[in-house]
Amino acid sequence: MSSPSSPDTQPLWTPGAGRIAQARITDYQQWLQARKGKSFQDYPALWQWSVDHLEDFYESIWEYFDLRSSAPYSRVLDRRAMPGARWFEGARLNLAEQVFRFHPDEPDRPAIVSRSEIRPMQSLGWGALRAQVAAAAQGLRALGVGPGDRVVAYLPNLPETLVAFLAVSSLGAIWSSCSPDMGTRSVLDRFRQIDPKVMLAVDGYRYSGKDFDRLPVVAGLRDALPTLGTVVLLPYLDPQARLDGTLSWDELLAQPAAPMQFEQVAFDHPLWVVYSSGTTGLPKPIVHGHGGVLLKGLQDLALQMDIGPQDRFMWFTTTGWIMWNIQMMGLLAGATVCLYDGNPGHPDLNTLWDFADQAGVTFFGAGAAYFLACRKAGVEPGKHVHPGVLKTIGSTGSPLSDDGYRWLMQQFPDVLVAALSGGTDVAAAYVGPCPVLPVHAGEMQCRYLGTAVRAYDDAGQSLEDAVGELVVTEPMPCMPLRFWNDPDGIRYHDSYFGVYPGIWRHGDWIRITPRGGAIIYGRSDTTINRHGIRMGTAEIYRVLEAFPEVLDCMVVDLEYLGRESYMPLFVVLRDGQALTDDLAARMKAAIRENLSARHVPDDILVAPAIPRTLSGKKMELPVKRLLLGEPMDKVINPDAMSNPDCLPWYLEQGARRRP
Missing domain, CATH: 3.30.300.30 (ANL, C-terminal domain)
Known part of the structure; x- marks a missing residue:
């Protein structure tokens, strides 16, 4: 691809002194100087150090966030090679345990705020979240679920779904989810590959004011998944819904109370299986580990997106999109996560903005297509959200146009437009926001720390200020452990390393600008990303x-x-x-x-x-x-x-x- 014209030289937004001083990344840099004797004149210098000295950088993240493990690691990284790099060998930890380190003395402080087309605004405190997760874990344990077992979910974006995920991860079991608006064939193409032991499912859902009964689909899934031992049904559309031969959600949580337990697992113990979009056949079942998601999730959300315990974090998503997993990571940073389930355009496009205002959202995320729809419809979200509360707007799923940036800045002059780009493959972003850098129209602010992103031409040569393939030239701890049912690793290798040996190829067109920002020009493969859902x-x-x-x-x-x-x-x-x-x-x-x-x-x-x-x-x-x-x-x-x-x-x- 030829290089487009250079982006605007004048920033749309520049962080004030107060925002820079309060940013978590500023505190991290001060910590680096005090504890490690490392000082950097600007973000590009910090980024360069982070990719040149991977081991030092990721060990600093571990230490800065005070990650706990019941056994120490022997080394940070065994070798700088892809695929096959091994991180933090010897460490024993659990992702769910990190979540419940926050707010132990504030049981009523909201952990989850939610609303849907069926339910009014609700709040679940940290104490209630802990109790429900402990009960769900106990119920799953009684069903024989243990480390390595697969638990699949056919659930909407509800608090119960987060409770179920945390319960599964606390047991060392493996999570996988699909949204209930996905049809039988799509779900089976995914779940059949991983032989689940338990399925959690919903009776139905409401979208655009219309009810969708999913009980026949759930029955069909049960019949077509021979390894299932139990189906747990969550009555959501109809509180009285029942399906013969299933356990109800309330019955799952009705086990005798027991203290919260966290199975200690290796850094690379599987946490979840997420799926590619099935472009060339069955969707690829991508396995990520506890440690990689925990470490990179904290870095991305706390340092790059500036989310902390005082924030209320929302990303409009379904459980079939990786942004649901990213949304969950808000809990890792101690934030309140805000969930909305339903059509963001029903009864009109002000629905999400009104929810954000009522929930006190400080970080509002959605797909770029949503912001485009709002702009075209003449929506004025700046009139629906109280000033001074919202501080960041996140955008992903497809490139946010220059006009999209400008429209958001017109609506919210003091808000950081945090466009980011990553993938299901790494459950993380490669490029995106940084709260201490200016924002330019159409351009993501930076490459993420510890992420050696480059633009390559067809010959594997690095490009400067020109459009090329998005590649990563050094290992990341969040790269997939493997694909399920790919014992020799051939499918995994061919998916990411078949074009540039030893170099990760993502499948996007990217340009790194002279100031270190990034512009994404869409997919270089045939994945279709419609309104944030990849197929x-x-x-x-x-x-x-x-x-x-x-x-x-x-x-x-x-x-x-x-x-x-x-x-x-x-x-x-x-x-x-x-x-x-x-x-x-x-x-x-x-x-x-x-x-x-x-x-x-x-x-x-x-x-x-x-x-x-x-x-x-x-x-x-x-x-x-x-x-x-x-x-x-x-x-x-x-x-x-x-x-x-x-x-x-x-x-x-x-x-x-x-x-």
Whole structure:
């Protein structure tokens, strides 16, 4: 990709002296100077030290946050090699134990504030959270759940879901979750791979004021997961809901009271399994460890995002997006986490802003698409949130446009716009905010400490102020331990290290600016990220393959800065078939019911053919770049295609749609 013009040189926002003095990263730098004799003139110098001296940096994070372990580590890092780097060998700890180090003498202090389309505003204190987690852990223990067992959740973004997660992690068991708006096939494609022992599920949910009964889906999941010993049902949509053969949530928590216990596990003991989007087949089950999530989560939230015990942290998400996991990490920093479940646009787009105001949110996070929708709808959130409370607005999921930055700054002149970019793969961010740096339109403020992010060209050469592949050249403690059911590590290696040997390739286009900021230009692979929910094209194709009328198909998501993305579905129909309104409606309904309402295509277009390579692979990424306006000779080699005659038709489609 060619380099775009340079971003604005004048910042939109500059932190005041008070904000800099109070920032946690300022305190960390003062600690470094006092305890380690390390002094840095600015953030770029601190970042350079952190990646040049990885072991010293991550040991300083361990010491600064006073992480506790029942056994000491023998060394910080065994070797600087990827994959296979081993961190903090010998340490024994538990992520859930870190959470309950906070506010032991303030049982009524809110740990979770929540609201949904079904429930009014509620608050759960730290004392009640501890009691419920202890009870849930005791209930799971009575079901035979122990270290290494998989517990899966088909639950919304509710307090009970966080309680269940903390209970599972306290036992050393392994967590995995899907959102209940995901269809049966998508859930089974994920949960079947990890052989769960217990499933926690909801009877239904409400979205846009409409009720969705999920009891038939839960019954189907139970029947299709042969390793399940128990299903625990949370009555949410209907308090009286029951399903034969299941244990109720209240019954799970009804075990005799017992003291809170935290199973001590190795730094690399599995914590959860999260999933890739299934672009080229079944979603990849990505395993992360207790120690990596704990260490990197504290660094990212406390130092980069400036979240601490006095904050109220919200990120609008579902349990099927990695931002749910990031939201949970607010508890690691001692913050109150604020949960909303439902449609952020129902009854209008002020809903989330009103919730943030009522909950006293200090850090408000959402996908960039949400902010774009608010701007286009003429919403004025600055009039819905009391001044002086909100101090940071986070954005991720897709690039936030220059206009998006400016609109947010117009609404909240004194608030830090904290755009960040990371991934499910590392359950962390690579680039994002820093509270002591200025904000420039369209640009994330910095590369995260200890994260050796570079832009590489196709030959593996580092680029300066030019667009290239986002790579990480040094190990991170939060990198996946492995993929589930990948004993020889081949799938793991090919996913991240197949392009640049020994170098982690993420799959985004990035440019590192001369001042050390970063601009993300979207995905360099074919993952579709719609409204913060990632889905691979292979999952959509599996649904459409069931239609006898459809001979072939391809979907791409076209991301335009400053405009809503546009996702067309191209179909090749069998001879004698036509794209009737009925057929189009049935295809959209199948995608909605089996996968996600967010991935229903904007248009269905009958194409003469689907562009394929000589080996028969669909050319999704080249077609996407072609439709976005890149020159054909830069993105597609017709000689490498089995059907180049179809290209003029796609060129015409791109010309019609582009701004």
